[in-house]
Amino acid sequence: MLKLDDCTISSGDFLLRADLEIEAGSSIAIIGPSGAGKSTLLETIAGFRDLKGGQIFWKGKNLTTLPPGKRPLAMLFQDGNLFPHLSAAQNVALGLRPNGGLSQDEHQHVQSALVRVGLPDLGARKPAELSGGQQSRVALARILVQKRQVLLLDEPFAALGPALKAEMLDLVASLVAESGTTLLMVSHDPQDALRITRQTVLVADQIAHPPVSTAQLFENPPPALRDYLG
Amino acid sequence: MAGHTQPINPLPGVSAAVLVAALILGTLFMVALRAEAGGGFGPADWSALRFTLLQATLSALLSAGLAIPVARALARRRFPGRRALIALLGAPFILPVIVAILGLLHVFGRAGWVSEALGILGLPPIQIYGLHGVVLAHVFFNLPLATRLILQGWQEIPAERFRLAAQLGCEGLAMFRLIELPMLRRILPGVLAVIFAICLTSFAVALTLGGGPRATTIELAIYQAFTYDFDLGRAALLSALQLVLTATAALAALRFSQGEGFGTGLNRAIRRWDGGTPVLDAFWIIAAAAFLLLPLASVTISGIAGLFEMPALVFRAAVISIFVAAASTVVLLLLALPMATAIATGRYGIVELGGLLGLAASPLVIGTGLFILIRPLANPTTLALPVTALVNAIMALPFALRILVPAARDTLERHGRLALSLNMNNWSFFLRVMLPRLRPQIGFSAGLTAALSMGDLGVIALFADAQIATLPLQIYRLMGAYQMQAAAGGALLLLILSMGVFWILDRGGRWHVEA
Incomplete structure (x- = not known):
């Protein structure tokens, strides 16, 4: 269980409160008007921002003061998910060994991750030589080898076309299901949320609300969400 | 982040x-x-200070002053080799001073090309040693720098400004006053300060083309106190003076060289509707190119023969x-x-x-x-x-x-x-x-x-x-x-x-x- 215990996030005029719990293994969409703090919430969970108050727990362990790399979670950002000067395989390898070389077994592991995401032959290519969809697949292969218990997606597929985005989300859904990973994904598109998540956290009016059923939320939206959906 | x-x-x-x-x-x-430990300032030290300030001021004024028409010509003319010439303007930064000085001696020295040409006309040769030689060498090094900085200013003026001015019917002096003068007023103090600061610490130029009690920079005086008199106290005193000067000038240069820009344009290639005089622009470009290239060419030519000696x-x-x-x-x-x-x-x-x-x-x-x-x-x-x-x-x-x-x-x-x-x-x-x-x-x-x-x-x-x-x-x-x-x-x-x-x-x- 991921627990945000009476958390307060603030910087300058910005303020967001979160007091909620997320079941381990569930898939959660984070939805809300732009500027409400969806990305900020994710960045805080990932450890890129300090909390003003409150604490974050994962399965009873306090994460609040851990640096980002020591938290049991992986994150994909809106952009910059690959190092442009490293090959696809090298980028994936960083998920296994961020600070050193790979053993023979680990090379195999990287290769099988690339096969799993559908890029068996492209390990030697640099990101610039890959399409947008292929770059996303490399990032997902790295997530795969990282084997973290929580995956945070900050709209990493926003730049892709609708069909490709749906394909990536389906790939994410199947990877998450295989490994039992807990998924939190920011989205501004209700269709994305409905596609691969059961529950949604609404971020609006300076509050990140506890998760509710995605389908029910859209059937009977609260005022803040209604304004956003238009 | x-x-x-x-x-x-x-x-x-x-x-x-x-x-x-x-x-x-x-x-x-x-x-x-x-x-x-040393004594106070002697008359020679005062004269070194005076000379340092004088040559730096003259060098800055001449470099910046000459750079304005050159940069203006480069900004509004398109010709083959323009990019190469602008790239060449960056070269003096890494050009060894001693090479440039040899080249300048070949062109402007007593037995140089210009003096020989003057001799044919029955005129006496140029005297390159002393204040004007030092300033000449400094202009050689800093004219390109000034030109690049001012050219940058010109190119940062959004093309829309020129279009608007042309549409309003501005020409010549009015155009200059409306658009170019404000740019120059913003850029020039920084250019002058930077060149002044660079010339303050001039050593190799003063060593080769200056010297003597009337053309010694502080930097050179430190060297002389060292090598000729081995007067460490005096060298130290001069060093302290030099440090105050350079620190002040560097601060001034930093302060003046930051200024707000012109606002961004849509980056169209600059097109000017006021013609200007092509002949005059050509003169400035050719003169600047010759001033930079002739000394280097002369070093190369005489150097090839010298390589074997x-x-x-x-x-x-x-x-x-x-x-x-x-x-x-x-x-x-x-x-x-x-x-x-x-x-x-x-x-x-x-x-x-x-x-x-x-x-x-x-x-x-x-x-x-x-x-x-x-x-x-x-x-x-x-x-x-x-x-x-x-x-x-x-x-x-x-x-x-x-x-x-x-x-x-x-x-x-x-x-x-x-x-x-x-x-x-x-x-x-x-x-x-x-x-x-x-x-x-x-x-x-x-x-x-x-x-x-x-x-x-x-x-x-x-x-x-x-x-x-x-x-x-x-x-x-x-x-x-x-x-x-x-x-x-x-x-x-x-x-x-x-x-x-x-x-x-x-x-x-x-x-x-x-x-």
């Missing part, structure tokens, strides 16, 4: 900055201790210069890379300050301080080459940081979060992300440093004895012995080495770089 952690360990950068500051301020302290000493000096330049480049990178990454985090103002100190320092002042420091422990002459390499690296540091810091900042901003989320440690981030991403900037700053060090004629003159010499010093000695042919050969060799080492390192940095 908001947040509390960054994948950078600031300690190496902070240590490097402390080391640099200790070297600059420590040598200054040594100098200050000595300065009290060079004593073995010259080749030995060349090998020494290559080693000094290599050592200087390594020292620079060891200092600049950790400093640049620490500055990129935006939290260590002290590191940035350490980098700026180099701007205020003068090589001969550091040299004097090091000499005083080393003398009780060892014979300074034996350390001539390491000291030269070190001082060259310190002098190149501010430039290297200006090149490296923006790229380091960009790399940290773009890849810092990903590295953190992957649990990359500081060392891995530096080796596997920072270094590969900065390769073009590393190549460029290494090339600049190597070329500057290769061509430097400064501290080495202070420390070296007759046995040892870098290539620029050897050329200077050949000139002093009136072996002009051999000197020209050496100068050509030095020119090839400086430009070559810059080209190789700069190219190496950009080889197969991914976007």
